[in-house]
Amino acid sequence: MAERQAGDGTVGKALEVLDMVAAFERPVRFSEVLEDSPYPKGTLYRLFQTLTNQGMLSYDPDRQTYGLGVRLVRLAHAAWQQSSLAPIARSYVEALSQSTGETVHLAQFDHAQVLYLDKRNALKPIEMYSQAGKVGPAYCTGVGKAMMAFLDEEEVARIISQQSFHRFTEHTLTSEDELRHDLADIRSKGFGMDREEHEPGIICIAAPILTPGGRVLGGLSVTSTTAQKSLADLEALAPQVQATAQNIAVEAQNWHFPDQATDTIRTGT
Amino acid sequence: MAERQAGDGTVGKALEVLDMVAAFERPVRFSEVLEDSPYPKGTLYRLFQTLTNQGMLSYDPDRQTYGLGVRLVRLAHAAWQQSSLAPIARSYVEALSQSTGETVHLAQFDHAQVLYLDKRNALKPIEMYSQAGKVGPAYCTGVGKAMMAFLDEEEVARIISQQSFHRFTEHTLTSEDELRHDLADIRSKGFGMDREEHEPGIICIAAPILTPGGRVLGGLSVTSTTAQKSLADLEALAPQVQATAQNIAVEAQNWHFPDQATDTIRTGT
C-alpha cells in the first residue's frame, strides 16, 4: 500500500524496482522480487540488468543476490549537501539540542512519509547514515503533522489518502477526522505535539519551517520522554522551537550558493 | 570525461541527468543542465519532470531550481545498510582507528572512482574533508590502488581508461605505466601505499578486502600525515591492516541476514 504511483514510463518502473529491493532490507534474489512485482520475468530481468549496469543495484555473484548499489550513496551525499535543508540547518539544530538538552529532529516529506534528514542527540555522539534517511509515518509524528498543517489542501488530501492510520499506541489518531482536527489546531497555534501517538512514553513538540510565502520547507522537533518532561514542559519550548524554525527559514532564503563552486576536493586515501 | 557509459536506454539517460545535477554541487536551473546535456530541450525537460515526479529531483519554485531529491537519501540509507560492507565493517574500522590512533577509511568502487563508505577519525583529527558518500580518484589513493591491484584485468583496463592522471602533487603517478608498476608491487605485497600522491603531507597504507575466492569487496586504509608518521611507520602497520581487512571479509562471508527482518522501526518524532 501507499505505493508511489508509477506511470512515469520506464524510469518510474525502474525506480519502483529500487524501492522494492529497498523494502526487503537485505540482499534479495531475483525471484523474490519477481513475486512481488507486477512485471513479467523478462521485463524485470532487463530492469535488473540495467540498474546493475548503472551501479544502482549491486550484484553478489557468490550468493546470487542483489542489493542497492553504492552509486546511491554518492548521489545521496550530493542530495543531502545541495538540495535539502540539512546543511543550512545543522548549526541551528545543534544549538537547539544543546539549549534544550533533548533530541532534535529535522525532517522533510518524501512522498507521503516523513523522512529524517538530521538528528541531534544532546548526550550521545553523532552517527551518519544510520539516522539520516530513516522514514516514519506522517499522521502520528510531530514533524509530520506540523508540516501537513501548512500544506495545500490538495497535498494534504494526497498524503492522508496514503496513511495507514495504524494504532501504534492508545493515543494514536486513527482517523482522518481526528487528524484533520489536530491539523487545524496546529495551524492556529503554529506548532504541534506528539502526545505518545507513535511510541508510548515518547512525546515531542514540532514546528514547520516555512518560507515567507508560506511554503513548507521542512519540520523541526524536540523529542523527550514522559519520564523526563511533561507535555506542558515541552509546550513551554514552543517559542524556542518556532524561533529556530524561523531562523532556519531565513537562512535558507538568504543562502546563495557560490557562483562557481571552487572547493578543492580534499579526500582521504 | 570519465562519463558513465550511457546506452542503458531511458533509465540510463535519467540517471545520467541525476549525475549532471549532482555535478553542479548546488541547485541548478533547467537551462544550465541543458547546456551540458546532449539531449534536446524537450527530451531533457520530460526527464526532469519524470524525475521530479518521482522524488529523485526536487524543485524549488521560488528560485526555479532543481536539486537532488530526498528520495535518494532514503534509498541510500537502505543501500548503506543492506548492501555495502559498511555496517559489517563498522566495529572493525572503529577498532583499527583506536589501536592505530589514526584515521581509517572504508571504501568501494563506484564505477571508476573510489567511494568512501565510512570513516573513523582518531583523537587527533587530520585536516581532511571526507566522509560517507564522498568520492576520490582511483589512481592516486591508497584504497583505490589496493582494490585495483586485485581486480580482473578487464576491469582494471576499464578503470584505468577513465582516470585523468592529473598531477595533484609531485609524487602523483601520472601514467598508466607507473600505475601498473605499482599495482604489480601491491599485488605481490598484499598492501599498497599512498606516498603523498593525492595531497602533500598525507600518506596512507591500504589493503583490499577480498573474498576467499579473491573477489574484491572493498578497501581499507589507515591515513596519517608526514608530520606524524613516516612511510616506514605506516608500513609497519601492514599486518594489522591486512588482518582487519581479512576479518571483515570473513565476517561478510559468514553474515546471514535474518530470514525475516522483524525490526520495529523506532524513530523519533
Place this chain on the structure above:
DNA sequence: AATCGTGTTTCAAATAGTGAAACTGCCTTG
C-alpha cells in the same frame, strides 16, 4: 535420467521516447 526451480534469451507487437519547432509568458530594451 527425469524433474524442478532459477535465471536468461528471443521476437513480433505494442508502447514509449525523440526532437524539431512552435508557443507562452515574463523580463529587458529601444
Place this chain on the structure above:
DNA sequence: CAAGGCAGTTTCACTATTTGAAACACGATT
C-alpha cells in the same frame, strides 16, 4: 509602449525501445 529576447513548456509525426509470452539453458534435486 511595443519589440525582442530568454527560459520554460507543449505539440506531434517519426522511431526506437520496451514489452511479455514463450522457449531455452543449467544446476540442483529426486
